[in-house]
Amino acid sequence: MKKNVILFLLVLLFIGCKNPQEEIMPPTISISYDSIVAYGGNAVAKWSVINSTSVTCNGVSVNSIDSLVLKGIKENVIITIIAKGEGGTAEKSKTISVNYPIPTLVIECDTTLNYGDSTTLKWSTTFANAVIIDGVYASLSGTREFNQLLASEKHKIEVLASGGLIEKTININVGDWTTSNLGLLTHSPWKLESIKYFNADGTLYSTLNLSEEQLTNYYIYGIDGKCKFFYENGQKYGGCDWRFLPDNKILVGDQKRDIYLLDKDHFVERQITQNGYIYQITQKH
Numbered sequence: 001m002k003k004n005v006i007l008f009l010l011v012l013l014f015i016g017c018k019n020p021q022e023e024i025m026p027p028t029i030s031i032s033y034d035s036i037v038a039y040g041g042n043a044v045a046k047w048s049v050i051n052s053t054s055v056t057c058n059g060v061s062v063n064s065i066d067s068l069v070l071k072g073i074k075e076n077v078i079i080t081i082i083a084k085g086e087g088g089t090a091e092k093s094k095t096i097s098v099n100y101p102i103p104t105l106v107i108e109c110d111t112t113l114n115y116g117d118s119t120t121l122k123w124s125t126t127f128a129n130a131v132i133i134d135g136v137y138a139s140l141s142g143t144r145e146f147n148q149l150l151a152s153e154k155h156k157i158e159v160l161a162s163g164g165l166i167e168k169t170i171n172i173n174v175g176d177w178t179t180s181n182l183g184l185l186t187h188s189p190w191k192l193e194s195i196k197y198f199n200a201d202g203t204l205y206s207t208l209n210l211s212e213e214q215l216t217n218y219y220i221y222g223i224d225g226k227c228k229f230f231y232e233n234g235q236k237y238g239g240c241d242w243r244f245l246p247d248n249k250i251l252v253g254d255q256k257r258d259i260y261l262l263d264k265d266h267f268v269e270r271q272i273t274q275n276g277y278i279y280q281i282t283q284k285h
Contacts, residue, residue, distance in 0.1 A: 027052040027083035027090040036097050039127075039163075043070045043096045045079045052083040052090075073098055075162075100163035103127045107157065113174045116182035116223070118147040121170065125159055132158040148182075148223065149174045181244060182223065184262050189218040189230075190283035193266070198278035205277055219283070227252060257281075 033045040049055050049064040057068055058080055070077060073096065080093040108122040124141040125131060131138045134155055138144075146153065152174045159166035177183030192214055197205040216232040221242055229238040240253035248259050250269065260280065261268035267283040 024087045025051045026087035027085045029081050029083055029090050029092040031079065031081060031092055031094050033079060033094050034096060036099055037073055038099050039101050040072055040074055043073055045094065047081050049083045051087055052085040054084045056082045070096065101127045102163045103159050103161035103166055105157065105159045105166045105168060107168065107170065109170055111170065111172050113149055113172065114180040115175050115177050116148050116150060116180050118145065118149065119172060120145055121155065123157060127163055128159045128161045130160040146172065178264060181262055184264065185221045185267065186223050188285050189220050190267055190285065191215065191218045193282045193284040196280045198280060200276055
């Protein structure tokens with residue numbers, strides 16, 4: 001009995017003296033990095049890994065103690081370290097954030113116009129991702145034409161950027177029809193008032209007798225460059241093209257004349273005849 005007890009104690013002693021199996025630890029990752037950098041600046045990320053057999057940085061094999069230098073950063077960068085070892089796999093990610101600059105928008109546009117005038121909108125940006133004009137995407141820099149405006153307009157320009165948002169409204173102010181020859185000529189129908197001839201010195205030579213029909217017919221000069229002729233009852237009987245010419249002249253059909261007077265009440269044209277007389281047509285509303 002005593003021998004059995006002694007044998008049992010020896011077995012326990014043997015078991016107690018045996019080294020337990022050592023625990024295998026998983027990889028441990030430590031990363032130090034520049035968390036925020038200026039737009040276009042440089043950054044450094046450093047890491048240290050223990051208990052690993054392989055390490056990658058953004059999919060590229062690297063040393064367990066290593067670093068990465070990033071130059072000219074213009075967008076956020078994520079650094080991901082993956083370490084593998086006998087104890088398993090560990091992963092750690094850090095984001096290097098870019099301090100994006102505030103975008104700029106420069107606009108050039110003549111915003112005060114006479115009736116029927118045209119203008120050009122010109123814009124340029126810096127540090128922009130997109131430009132939207134009146135709800136439609138446009139180039140980051142460019143021009144847009146606004147032709148023959150007959151009323152005031154508003155146009156909204158938006159600049160989208162990582163560094164912020166810019167919104168500007170362009171108010172193009174257009175004068176009423178009395179502010180331009182186009183408005184004065186096209187606003188209302190005209191009727192003949194008189195046809196006269198003058199001598200070269202400006203004295204009256206003769207006045208034509210106009211029929212009742214000639215005095216009651218009327219003429220509409222359209223903004224589209226078409227002139228239409230109507231009888232008093234509204235029936236159209238003819239027409240032609242018209243357009244303004246340089247030096248305060250007008251071309252109606254094939255007749256080129258000087259605009260001697262054009263206001264809210266009268267339209268007076270003049271041209272020199274082959275005989276040297278001044279031929280004058282006066283129209284009124």
